[in-house]
Amino acid sequence: MKLTINGEAREIAGDRLTVMDVLKEQKVESPDMVAVQVNGAFVARPQYDDLVLAENDTVEFLYFMGGGAA
């Protein structure tokens, strides 16, 4: 499946991929700490396992972990 992930074209094996599948495939650390947009629309956390992506979808990840300190 062809997807654009964080601005880069990617080819990921599989034809029925969910948002969580892509998070895992991309080795996204701490999926609890990432906001996901598909084609510009935010995805609610409970939908990560259910929302199936389509060919040529655009997926954006943005972490909201706290950053650094001290």
Next chain:
Amino acid sequence: MSGFATKALHGGGAGTPEAGGASTPLRTPVHDTVAFSFAGAAEIADAFAGRRPLHSYSRISNPTVAELEGRVRDLTGSTGVVALASGMAAIANLILTLGGNGSNIVASRFLFGNTVSLLTHTLAPWGLESRFVDMTRPAEVAAAIDAGTRAIFLESITNPQLEVADLAAISAVAKERGVPLILDNTAPTFYLCRGRELGVDVEIISSTKYISGGGTAVGGLIIDHGLFDWSRSPRLASQAAKFGPFALLATLRREINRNLGACLAPHAAYLHTLGLETLNLRIERSCATALELAGVLQERPEVQAVNYPGLPQHPGHELAKRQFGGRYGGILTFDLADQARCFACIDRLRLIKRATNINDNKSLALHPATTIFNEFSPRAQAEMGVRPTMIRLSVGLEDAADLQDDLSQALAGL
């Protein structure tokens, strides 16, 4: 994995073997460290910029704390959870995230004494107004909301008045007016009171209480159920454009909690995760015993009145039965003729401890008017439903007969 007990034991990714690992500890190790070492300069720069979710400093995040947050997220079906140093830290951090100078919070007239103090003594000088209303009257709640209202705040079972409000009705008001509904769900927890299903937007819990598993460590939780559109909250609108449904969690993690520094200690998080694993069993036990003791106390000639939502004469009994699944919490109050008799009763207790916590494994007794409400005048106490004749009893896990014996000997002849 759908049952509460199963999720409490296995949720949040606990016990998942690491990639390539042949075995894994059944409990997440306690990461008792302040800082985390990085492989290189690029990695630490990525962590500071938020490009990668790497732990860097335990005021901001810690794997043991994240384990607790993930377990609670699975149990509540929420969007995310932030664990803090105490229940009061959770309330303060959340209100400071939503409100500000010139705005207001519509809050229950019956709140935990320290919460009232936070609103009226600590935050009022910074320009945040608190409007106290009767939460059993949804029309009164609606009338108090205006363009400056940033949240509705109430407790699921108020402490120590034990008032129960119709959460679905208050949620309907909140949704109609576009204001987030915050519920302090400490007394029944998400085991008895399913905030998300009742339309609660954000749940606060003092995990010090039932969740800690026996008064082991102080802590608090902010649980975002993902129901509120944070672009409608003026303080969070810009973050909503960037983080969508995670705007509240992002602002808490990247700004408010980080800057205020009320982080949960890793060892406390470990104890709270252990406590979660038996939460349902302990709540069932204390609720059953509390109901039994309430019935016994109301037969005593020394007792003027007993207040417990499980008693049929309680004004919120039918609502509580529906809202909390036929369990009514582990706290009850009873009134004696005067304060002197209350003190005498408390002093005579042999098994029940004289202490100011609730939902410990051990039963605890307290005189609220002279302790958690002692900074308020008698008139203010009366308005908050706190009487000098009232004793609060937090029912623990002891055998009911032993508690009954202790109360009987303490009350005899008063």
